[in-house]
Amino acid sequence: MVNQRGNFCVSTRIHYGLGSLEFLSELDIKKALIVSDPFMVKSKMIENVTKQLEKGGIEYTIFSEVIPDPNVSVVVSGVAMAQNICPEAIIAFGGGSAIDTAKGIMYFYTCINGPGQGDLKPRLIVIPTTSGTGSEVTDFAVITDEKAKVKIPLIDKRLMPNHAILDASLVRSLPPAITADTGIDVLTHAIEAYVSTLASDFTDALAEKAIRLVFEYLPKSYQNGSDDEARVKMHNASALAGMAFTHTSLGINHSMAHALGGRFHIPHGRANGILLPYVIDYNSKEEKAAARYAKISELLGLNFISEIYAAKELRNMVKKLKEDLDMPACLKETGISEVEFLASIEALAATAMKDPCTKTNPRVPTRDDIENLFKKAYYGG
Numbered sequence: 487m488v489n490q491r492g493n494f495c496v497s498t499r500i501h502y503g504l505g506s507l508e509f510l511s512e513l514d515i516k517k518a519l520i521v522s523d524p525f526m527v528k529s530k531m532i533e534n535v536t537k538q539l540e541k542g543g544i545e546y547t548i549f550s551e552v553i554p555d556p557n558v559s560v561v562v563s564g565v566a567m568a569q570n571i572c573p574e575a576i577i578a579f580g581g582g583s584a585i586d587t588a589k590g591i592m593y594f595y596t597c598i599n600g601p602g603q604g605d606l607k608p609r610l611i612v613i614p615t616t617s618g619t620g621s622e623v624t625d626f627a628v629i630t631d632e633k634a635k636v637k638i639p640l641i642d643k644r645l646m647p648n649h650a651i652l653d654a655s656l657v658r659s660l661p662p663a664i665t666a667d668t669g670i671d672v673l674t675h676a677i678e679a680y681v682s683t684l685a686s687d688f689t690d691a692l693a694e695k696a697i698r699l700v701f702e703y704l705p706k707s708y709q710n711g712s713d714d715e716a717r718v719k720m721h722n723a724s725a726l727a728g729m730a731f732t733h734t735s736l737g738i739n740h741s742m743a744h745a746l747g748g749r750f751h752i753p754h755g756r757a758n759g760i761l762l763p764y765v766i767d768y769n770s771k772e773e774k775a776a777a778r779y780a781k782i783s784e785l786l787g788l789n790f791i792s793e794i795y796a797a798k799e800l801r802n803m804v805k806k807l808k809e810d811l812d813m814p815a816c817l818k819e820t821g822i823s824e825v826e827f828l829a830s831i832e833a834l835a836a837t838a839m840k841d842p843c844t845k846t847n848p849r850v851p852t853r854d855d856i857e858n859l860f861k862k863a864y865y866g867g
């Protein structure tokens with residue numbers, strides 16, 4: 487890989503380790519808006535946040551209308567609340583859906599109140615409770631246009647969190663199926679960042695570490711949610727992969743997963759996991775991409791005789807990981823009806839082609855290529 491011109495900056499301050507939530511009580515602010523989902527409120531997990539704010543004498547309002555794959559209406563409702571209270575910080579607490587809702591609120595709130603407000607822009611503080619999206623360190627958010635049934639990736643500097651709090655004790659309660667889905671999302675971020683046309687030595691270092699951590703610790707997190715070491719490592723892997731892909735963007739795996747999520751609402755990580763072996767096969771027909779997959783195989787200690795075989799070995803290792811996590815092998819197994827899927831396939835491919843992630847895929851796809859990939863991923867094999 488020859489380095490092209492670029493730059494690298496991670497501006498988010500990362501607070502990690504047990505007790506890192508205490509940082510909230512040290513914030514020099516008076517008012518905060520907490521963005522979370524109903525489960526966090528009902529389960530009282532939100533008290534991890536509110537207790538710290540109370541300790542610091544900080545007033546707060548909770549917006550808990552977050553839904554999976556957050557849509558424009560939810561963001562509009564959150565912006566209205568922000569307009570009412572004028573918070574000095576927006577605190578996202580939850581999985582990628584809560585984080586991206588908070589980012590959407592921040593984006594439109596600052597658009598309405600005028601750009602370049604300097605210190606008047608609320609601080610964005612992100613506390614992930616899944617180890618998956620890496621959204622705590624990216625300038626990326628995915629909001630669904632519910633009418634058009636498409637996910638819109640929003641990419642803007644204002645979406646970069648000021649602070650990320652990585653406290654893996656918050657992830658202990660994550661059920662195995664969500665641990666698997668979100669963990670495979672981490673792997674997909676890291677692999678797509680590694681083979682992206684914008685990859686550099688800086689992003690490679692992050693992606694390589696994330697890939698190793700996922701293969702070692704995702705099965706352990708899945709088998710035993712109370713394995714604190716595995717939870718910490720997966721939480722870190724998620725942020726490492728996020729720091730890589732916020733610089734490299736992603737590839738068609740994510741473009742296709744966004745299209746599927748917008749139309750069929752299958753969990754984001756599950757969609758990525760189903761597509762990943764097929765996308766590796768497709769991309770590795772391109773020589774340079776095959777060489778990059780071979781590097782990943784090498785770092786995982788796989789044996790191979792040529793780069794094409796190396797990519798196949800990696801594909802097989804991903805399939806084996808998914809089997810260990812009891813994940814579906816194809817889209818048909820997720821219950822999507824065949825008639826509905828085939829009727830949607832042209833629209834899905836058109837949406838995926840337009841997705842910004844397609845631009846950095848290592849192989850330039852045609853619409854037919856994407857349609858064929860969708861068919862393979864539906865029927866499996």
Ligand SMILES: NC(=O)c1ccc[n+]([C@@H]2O[C@H](COP(=O)([O-])OP(=O)(O)OC[C@H]3O[C@@H](n4cnc5c(N)ncnc54)[C@H](O)[C@@H]3O)[C@@H](O)[C@H]2O)c1
Nearest residue numbers: 525555581582583615616619621626627628656659660754
């Ligand atoms: N911004 C980015 O960079 C980026 C990257 C990838 C994906 N995404 C987006 O993120 C969203 C998916 O996020 P996700 O995969 O984290 O899922 P999610 O936020 O939708 O959460 C999934 C479920 O897990 C529950 N949950 C969360 N934390 C829990 C915990 N600690 N214990 C028990 N239950 C818990 C939630 O209540 C929810 O029901 C999608 O909308 C996707 O498009 C964004």
Ligand SMILES: [Fe+2]
Nearest residue numbers: 619671675754
């Ligand atoms: Fe993702």
